[in-house]
Amino acid sequence: xxxxxxxxxxxxxGSADWEARRKASKFANAERYGRARRxxxxxxxxxxxxxxxxxxxRELP
Numbered sequence: 188x189x190x191x192x193x194x195x196x197x198x199x200x201g202s203a204d205w206e207a208r209r210k211a212s213k214f215a216n217a218e219r220y221g222r223a224r225r226x227x228x229x230x231x232x233x234x235x236x237x238x239x240x241x242x243x244x245r246e247l248p
Contacts, residue, residue: 188196
């Protein structure tokens with residue numbers, strides 16, 4: 188994940204580290220969590236005021 192040109196989060200879906208963290212999280216019983224390779228994107232606000240501008244989404248190779 189990148190924010191203002193700076194990488195703030197990095198992970199590899201399905202890696203041993205990913206699975207260990209998923210199993211230790213609130214999603215431990217959600218078997219399909221993190222398994223989809225395609226799907227929807229949601230933008231959240233968590234109840235606070237938020238604005239989005241110039242959001243661009245592109246498919247990565």
